[in-house]
Amino acid sequence: MAMVSNSTALAQASCVGTATLNVTINTCVTGELVKATALLQGAYSTGGQMQVSSGFFNQIPLTQPYQSAPWGYGGSESIASRPANMIDWVLLEVYNAADTSLLETKAALLLNNGSIVDVSYISNPTVGGVYFQSVVANSAYYLVVRHRNHMAIISRTTVTLPNAGAYNFTNFNNVMGGAPQVANMGSGYYALLAGDYSANGIISVVDYNGYAQLPLPPPNSYVDNDFNLDANVTTADFNLYRPNSSAIGMPAIRY
Template sequence: MLPKITTAIAVFGFLSLQGQAQLNVQSGATFFMQAGAQVTVQGDVQNAGTLNNDGSLRVQGSYTNTGTYTGVGSTGALEMYGTGNATLAPGAATNIIQNLIINKATATDVVTLTASTTVNTAFTLTQGVLTTNPTVTPAVALVSPATTPYTFAAGKEVVGSIRRTGWSNGATRVFNQPNMLVTTNAGTAPTDLTVTMIPNGDPTQGEREVKRKYTFATTGGTGYTANVRYPYAASELNTNTEPGLVPWTLVSAEWNARTNAITRDAGNDWVNITTIPAAELTQEWKLADQNYAMNVTAYLRGNWNNATTLMRNTLNTGNRIPLAQPYNAAPFNYAGTEAVGSIPNANVVDWVLVELRKPASGLPADAVIGTLIGRKAGFLLTNGTVVDLDGVTPLSLPINKQGTGNFIVVRHRNHVSAMSFAKASNATGDFTNNFSSLANVYQKPAVSLPVALLPGNATLYGLWQGDTNGNGAVTAADISLINTVFIGPAAGNTNVYNVRDINMDRNVTSADISLSNSAFLGAVNGSSSKIAIGALQSAPERKPVISHVPDEGNEIE
């Protein structure tokens, strides 16, 4: 059996002492280790006296200090080694450990700090886990000057809080692992900066997230910005994809994506962001994929073919669909760069624009264009499915906020837009709405239906046809635009991609006037009769179709 050493008197000059079961320094005693000496204790160390360490104290069990831990220079090292979990209780804040080494036998052996521990000269994590137990003792931290080097073996990291003191601008500092980095610039630097990182942690709220939590705390400082590198593990990704990862910050109980000045390294599992304002830095942060799958179904009434219960793909078969999204001009003013080398699917009908709006009130009436949190153009297939540029997968929409009260809007260049009821974002990263069901489409009070029954169909609805000028309503002005072209040169009406081509057969004809009039009259019985050019003057009282999407068609209501 290994001996247990209890010192009740002053002990000087230990050069080497190996294989002790326990070391107990009683109150009033001094245990002195000279430079170059090594003491290995295979059990616990308890110090109630003075432990003067200029050598190396290796502890396999727990280390508890209620006395004084000191040394003459900066060479003294405390090494937590061997098998099994252990605790490290440093005692008073004045008990500074010059060199702390965590070198346990296996990756699952855990050393837990029970109080904040100051390490001045160097910290090394070779094997095992060091934790400050942040969910139980959130005030505990590993504390070091900003310039103290931290060394980690591959794949090793500290769980919990690390505080760097004597902070200054312009230098990149390492925290919980080699890729948990922070730099501050400009303004007045804080005097210290704390990072709390919890691997396999659970960020606030049940949203889409990488299972790792980050918080930051500072003392002092104003007007500075921060560059932060956020590490993660592949096992924490959940439904997130690495190319879509961005940092998110929790502000007023709402997650907000930071999408500018982002760099990613999927090989080394980190995301970097620059120029975070000081006020934002001290919020809770996480990583998450900003790209949400939009499982959207919608039909265009003007293009419906009831015989096949599909929309026609005539624009596609005639090579009239542009290769770049067509919504970059008024009234859509969408600056997206979506483009393809060729139309990717024979069943593509046309481009559509999908938006996600999130008003602060959560009310549909407030979901105006200024509440956009994401928009993207995609392809509409003959069966009503909206797909991404590959022509197959659901539209992947980058968004910049998470939470409840989201409204999906689907827009088309010559049909009236429609909006869903409120949707909550979720942990799986998708939104779903089938606009062919009237129950899934938001309707303003005291206004006619937001979508129309498809001709010859008793259950399916489609977007109202005929909004030629894109003002959110079908009025005489839209029909006049078709009339103007229809009576013009034939060359301008044939084999075209034109907003006046309401039925999307590549030609502007009386059939397009008829379709627009059917919406304008509210006559949704699927009539295909042609209306003469001069019929406007003799038409009965009109009931214009108006968009139910907020801030569209307001001048008509």
């Protein structure tokens, strides 16, 4: 039988190895991906692109701003930082096909090219839409886009989800109610109508009163009466409101 000296045995017993283990944890986003594109009249630039002032961009909240009335949305969507191509927060909603009742709402990021994307875009810029947990795959729904001070729009027809290509709200033929529901920006692009301060789906004197309220907010403010998203309330905002006054949104999505 082989013998081991006491000194050798002690050395072997006291030997401790160390190793570094790198673990990658991927956050799993569940649900069906819903894709849509839309433009805001107030932020529109040219060629299907939008832009906002640096003053406005720096005031965009990191947490979704739709908690208050009339939206009353309690979602916890937030971002750690603003992507450079972000225009503002919007709400994307899915409505049941049978009775146009609301199924689910998500707060999302509106990018300068009109893409509406999930907050997971911050960590995964390849995401091309918004995840909805209540959507049943291969079923048809109406889609709705809402913004703080632009009139909401709803898809002309139902959309089978998940959709491979984004539903294009920049084409008035894809909007229920057609051209009167959107602003003609030229070159075939249409956008949500600016001036719905109350966000109730009707642009009226109520919205003018919201625009004209005193005192005026200080410069570089994120406020609902800033219709052109330049972080200031001026006559430029009134000039957006005026031609849109008396616009009435579709009944199914008015507050």
